[in-house]
Amino acid sequence: MIAIRRYAGPVLIGLAALLLAWAGWSYWQAGNSPEAESGHDRDLALSAGKQQIAALNSMDHARVDAGLRQWLNASTGPLHDQLRRDSAQSRQRILQARTSAEGSVTAAALTELDGRAGTAQVIASVEIRLTPQAGAPSVQRKRYEAGLSRTPGGWKLTSLTAIPAGAR
Amino acid sequence: MNTTGEDQEQHFRVRWDHTEPPEPADGYEDHTEAEEPAGPAEFEELEEAEAEAEEFAEAGEPEEFAAVPAERPRRAPRQAPRRAPRRASRTRRARRPAPRLRVPLPRVPTGPVAQLVLAAVIALAAVVLLVQAGQQRETSPAVNRALLDDAATTRVTDSVGDALTRIFSYSPTDTAATERAAAEVLSGRAAEQYRRLFGQVKQQAPAQRLTLTTRVVRTGVTDLSADTAQLLVFLDQVSTRNGRPNGTVAAAQLSVTAKLMDGRWKITDLRSS
Structure with missing residues (x-):
């Protein structure tokens, strides 16, 4: 009887501490499981893809340099290199057209995700509002497929291809 | 025609x-942000309990090695020297070899009520953590x-x-x-x-x-x-x-x-x- 009285308390405390340890582990697991990490990575890739596809479909013809800088910021790898190579040409074309474009992604989805390699594919439906300096604005619809790559600065586009009707 | x-x-x-x-199809973005982990408020109680436990442990330390510790009043050793110094010194002498013979218990509160309270507080903290974990799992991107x-x-x-x-x-x-x-x-x-x-x-x-x-x-x-x-x-x-x-x-x-x-x-x- 004395032994029970003496040890009951410490044993209860020990059991409670074990429960606490298990709860702590469970809590840590909930936030740090590889699944949760992959899911978070996927969500980041999609939201970055949306933003960057919109950015690459936008241009304020009064602020071409800022617009071109945004294009470069949204891209990496081959797309980045290509945009950099073509920047002088793009600049001239935009200045001649005197038309501003504002792209917004109306729907987007990832079609592929390789978290280990840090690559993904995204498809997006884009509405582009074109505003010429003179004349009425118009709206264009485009479908895109884009490649994404994880960089230290977040997910960025490595390719951007329009999928016109009838394309394979 | x-x-x-x-x-x-x-x-x-x-x-x-x-x-x-x-319509932008971004409804599911609601799931992306994980919930904030439990704030420090939830643990304050536990910390208090731990402090309390330590205090008890210190107060009750001499009892740990006494022959029938649980039966003795908690404050007895402190009061003893004042009232009956001779008896106290005898007790001290008699107690001296005991510590080496017993497996020392962890420094936990000795009063049965205090021990129960501490166990309950730890268990409560565990439950709070488990509930939080469950909520986090529900809002997890996975x-x-x-x-x-x-x-x-x-x-x-x-x-x-x-x-x-x-x-x-x-x-x-x-x-x-x-x-x-x-x-x-x-x-x-x-x-x-x-x-x-x-x-x-x-x-x-x-x-x-x-x-x-x-x-x-x-x-x-x-x-x-x-x-x-x-x-x-x-x-x-x-x-x-x-x-x-x-x-x-x-x-x-x-x-x-x-x-x-x-x-x-x-x-x-x-x-x-």
């Missing part, structure tokens, strides 16, 4: 492209299985792609097959919408030898749970009249909601994106 047919047929196709204003569960993602992609191909393809001689397919793969709002539109097509198709062929170009799953899915599907549609191509290939973008019913994915909502 052909003009009405053309209107009706165009109407059918175009309606699917434009009936609804485009709840959305899209692209995390490759097999399930492929299954819903294939089912929905196949369903769209069947319900948006018809030939003048076989509108009944298309209708049957629609009854099989559509449900809810999508089924109602489709019935309204296809009623017109059914009347025109045989007379004008209309065909529509739909091909899935790309499909992406944005949200996937055990029984609900959200997809974005790009379609190409080609129609012919009297065996000749009727206009160019049309591009359609659909946001699709699908639900798993009796083991089959059924489309419950279709919206143009």
Whole structure:
């Protein structure tokens, strides 16, 4: 009887501490499981893809340099290199057209995700509002497929291809 | 005579492209942000209890090695020297060898009530943590299985792609097959919408030898749970009249909601994106 009285308390405390340890582990697991990490990575890739596809479909013809800088910021790898190579040409074309474009992604989805390699594919439906300096604005619809790559600065586009009707 | 047919047929196709204003399909972003972990407030209680425990342990330390510690009043050793110094020194002498003979217990409070309280507080903290963990799991990005569960993602992609191909393809001689397919793969709002539109097509198709062929170009799953899915599907549609191509290939973008019913994915909502 004395032994029970003496040890009951410490044993209860020990059991409670074990429960606490298990709860702590469970809590840590909930936030740090590889699944949760992959899911978070996927969500980041999609939201970055949306933003960057919109950015690459936008241009304020009064602020071409800022617009071109945004294009470069949204891209990496081959797309980045290509945009950099073509920047002088793009600049001239935009200045001649005197038309501003504002792209917004109306729907987007990832079609592929390789978290280990840090690559993904995204498809997006884009509405582009074109505003010429003179004349009425118009709206264009485009479908895109884009490649994404994880960089230290977040997910960025490595390719951007329009999928016109009838394309394979 | 052909003009009405053309209107009706165009109407059918175009309606699917434009009936609804485009909506950004980002509803599932609600799941992306994880909940804040428990604030320090929840643990204050525990810390207090621990401090209390330490105090008890210190106060009760001499008792730990006494012969019948649990039976003694807690403050006895401190008061003893004042009242009866001789007895106290005897007790001290007698107690000295004891510590080496016993396995020392961890420094826990000695009063039975204090021990119970401490155990309860620790258990309570554990429960709070478990509840928090459960909430975090519910809001975890892993709840959305899209692209995390490759097999399930492929299954819903294939089912929905196949369903769209069947319900948006018809030939003048076989509108009944298309209708049957629609009854099989559509449900809810999508089924109602489709019935309204296809009623017109059914009347025109045989007379004008209309065909529509739909091909899935790309499909992406944005949200996937055990029984609900959200997809974005790009379609190409080609129609012919009297065996000749009727206009160019049309591009359609659909946001699709699908639900798993009796083991089959059924489309419950279709919206143009």
